[in-house]
C-alpha cells in the first residue's frame with residue numbers, strides 16, 4: 001500500500017493493515033447478511049458470534065484463567081479511574097496508588113473524589129518521572145482495599161518490567177502495554193486497558209477481573225457502574241460498542257496469526273532495542289531521560305539539545321512519512337510509540353532517519 005505512512009501515533013494508534021482490510025472487505029455485506037456489522041442488532045446471532053470470538057481471543061491470547069472474567073466496557077481508561085474506587089473503596093477504607101507517571105496521577109485524583117486514596121509511593125523527581133519503583137521500594141499495601149499502578153506510563157516512557165508483590169488486591173492500568181508481552185493474569189485482581197493503543201480503536205475498554213473480587217464490589221451504586229452488572233450480562237447489559245469490538249476481533253485474530261503474545265513480545269523487544277541503540281550512539285544529541293531498566297518498549301521518549309531541533313526533527317520526519325513522533329504536550333520532546341502494529345521495517349527506517357538527522361544537524 002503505497003500511500004500508508006509509518007504511524008508512530010501514541011493513541012489512537014496504528015492498526016494492523018490486515019485487520020483494516022478485513023473490515024473494508026466485510027463492511028457492506030457482513031457474512032452474507034446484506035448489511036454491515038454496524039447495522040446488526042447487538043442481540044442478533046451474527047453480532048453475538050463476533051462478541052464471543054473477541055472474548056475468546058482475549059482469553060486464549062492472554063491465557064486468562066477461569067477464575068477471571070473478561071469485560072468489554074465503554075468510557076476508556078478514565079471511566080475505570082472512577083469505576084474502580086466506586087466499586088472497591090468504601091468509607092473507612094484506604095486505597096494505595098503507586099505513581100510513576102501522569103496516568104497514575106490522574107487515576108489517583110479520581111479515586112480521591114470517591115474516598116481515601118493516597119499516593120503510597122512515587123518516583124516523581126523535579127516534577128517528572130524517570131523510572132519505575134524498584135521491588136524494595138514497593139509498599140506492602142497491607143490493609144489497603146487495593147493497590148493500583150500503571151504498568152506503562154505512556155507519556156513519560158516508563159515501564160515496569162516486574163510485577164509488584166503486595167498484600168492487597170492488585171489493580172493495573174495496562175492501557176498501553178496489554179497484549180504487547182506475556183503476562184501472569186492470576187497475579188492481578190483487576191486489569192484494564194483502553195483499546196486504542198494495542199488492541200483496536202477507541203470506544204471499548206478491556207477489563208479482566210478476578211470473579212471473587214468483582215463480586216465484592218459495592219451494590220449501592222447505580223447498576224451501570226457495577227462490574228457485576230456487566231459480568232452477569234457478558235458485557236451485553238446495554239448496547240455494546242459493536243463496531244469497536246468487531247475491530248478488536250480483527251486485530252486479535254491478526255495477533256493470533258502472528259504467533260500470539262510471546263511472538264509479538266520478541267518483535268517488540270527487537271523494535272525497541274533497535275531504536276534505543278540508535279539513540280544511545282550519541283547521548284549528547286539524543287537524551288533519553290528514562291533510566292535504562294525502566295525504559296518502555298512501547299513509548300520511546302527522548303530530547304534533542306534544543307526545542308528548535310526537536311521541531312525540525314518532527315517536520316523533517318513528516319516529509320518522509322514518519323508520523324506521530326511529537327512528545328505529549330505536557331512534557332514536550334519526542335515520543336515514538338512502537339505498539340504491536342508498528343512493523344520492524346518502519347522502525348528501521350526511523351532509526352536510519354535519526355542517524356542521518358544527527359550527522360547533518362550536529363556534524
Ligand SMILES: *Cc1c(COP(=O)(O)O)cnc(C)c1O
Nearest residue numbers: 076077078103152154175176194
Ligand atoms: C491512553 C492512556 C490512558 C487514557 O485513556 P482513555 O481511554 O483516553 O481514558 C490512561 N492510562 C494509560 C496508561 C494510557 O496509555
